[in-house]
Amino acid sequence: MAFPQVLSCPAVPLSNGLQIPILGLGTSYHGGYSHDGVVYALTECGIRHIDTAKRYGCEEMLGKAIKESGLPRSDLWITNKLWPGDYGYRAAKKACLDSCAEMGLEYFDLYLMHWPESLRPGRSNREMRAETWRALEELYNEGVCRAIGVSNFLVHHLDQLKEDCSVVPHVNQVEYHPFQQPYHLIEYCRQEGIVFEGYSPLAKGQVLSNPTVCRIAEKHKRTPAQICIRWSVQNGVVTIPKSTKKERVLENCRVFEFELDKEDIDSIKKLHDGRHVSWDPTNVE
Ligand code: NDP
Numbered sequence: 001m002a003f004p005q006v007l008s009c010p011a012v013p014l015s016n017g018l019q020i021p022i023l024g025l026g027t028s029y030h031g032g033y034s035h036d037g038v039v040y041a042l043t044e045c046g047i048r049h050i051d052t053a054k055r056y057g058c059e060e061m062l063g064k065a066i067k068e069s070g071l072p073r074s075d076l077w078i079t080n081k082l083w084p085g086d087y088g089y090r091a092a093k094k095a096c097l098d099s100c101a102e103m104g105l106e107y108f109d110l111y112l113m114h115w116p117e118s119l120r121p122g123r124s125n126r127e128m129r130a131e132t133w134r135a136l137e138e139l140y141n142e143g144v145c146r147a148i149g150v151s152n153f154l155v156h157h158l159d160q161l162k163e164d165c166s167v168v169p170h171v172n173q174v175e176y177h178p179f180q181q182p183y184h185l186i187e188y189c190r191q192e193g194i195v196f197e198g199y200s201p202l203a204k205g206q207v208l209s210n211p212t213v214c215r216i217a218e219k220h221k222r223t224p225a226q227i228c229i230r231w232s233v234q235n236g237v238v239t240i241p242k243s244t245k246k247e248r249v250l251e252n253c254r255v256f257e258f259e260l261d262k263e264d265i266d267s268i269k270k271l272h273d274g275r276h277v278s279w280d281p282t283n284v285e
Helices: 037-042 057-069 089-103 126-140 154-163 183-192 203-207 211-220 223-235 246-253 262-269
Strands: 010-011 019-021 049-051 075-083 112-113 148-151 171-175 196-199
Touching: 037 049, 037 057, 037 246, 049 089, 057 089, 075 089, 089 126, 089 262, 112 171, 126 148, 126 154, 148 154, 148 196, 171 183, 171 262, 203 211, 203 246, 211 223, 211 262, 223 246, 223 262
Parallel strands: 049 075, 075 112, 112 148, 148 171, 171 196
Antiparallel strands: 010 019
């Protein structure tokens, strides 16, 4: 049974006027890619935003799924990420163009520096970030990337980039779920005009058995995953849950038909314990 109208997805404006759909589908390695799941999300659930990275090793397969969906390129929002092994001016430009070729795309809607630490020896992280960012600025000016941003950047990384470069990142993609609520960083991003995007919204599944989340799910007759995704989008955070299973992809899209109330939001706020389920960039200089 098809649900073509499942998703009527709001968008969040970037500082350059583009609109990023607030809900996207994550992809990743370690069992995180499913061709059928991606095609289903695009053709049956109304998903128009896909998040990927060169690091995930699924660019070519994802390119095929996008083509198979039959959707016009202009209807889609495709985010890709530059791996730190490709940092540096020339390497970054080459990696972006190679990723486009791998996916059969002429441009990315958003291209992110994946991580604040450089894996290339000899220069400081700050120097490498600035040099790499200049390559992204050029890719942006050339139209290869319609928006550029960073991922896992904390306030000190963003402050340095601001001093060193001219284009303010359009987006910062950071871990965000009920156990990880970086309010200071979110506030900083809002003040600087950087859209805050959250990854691992289900804490890789860890949050789904939390009693508070389960209680709120029962109250709204929704699933714990829907509560977490709803909480994230209701906070204005661009959200990219990942599932390889069609029924969960559909479940994760159905978060625009209900609202959490103040009591729910207050209860979830108390769940922050600072844990990271992906990476913790705190010690990256
Ligand atoms: P998520 O929080 O999205 O959790 C994914 C896990 O939850 C998978 O094991 C999935 O299993 C399971 N799951 C999904 N939906 C449901 C559901 N409705 N009910 C029960 N279980 C469910 O974690 P991710 O780390 O995958 O983050 C999402 C995306 O964020 C990634 O795919 C990637 O695009 C991005 N990301 C970015 C990072 C960065 O450094 N910039 C780092 C990490 C992630 P199954 O697939 O079997 O359904």
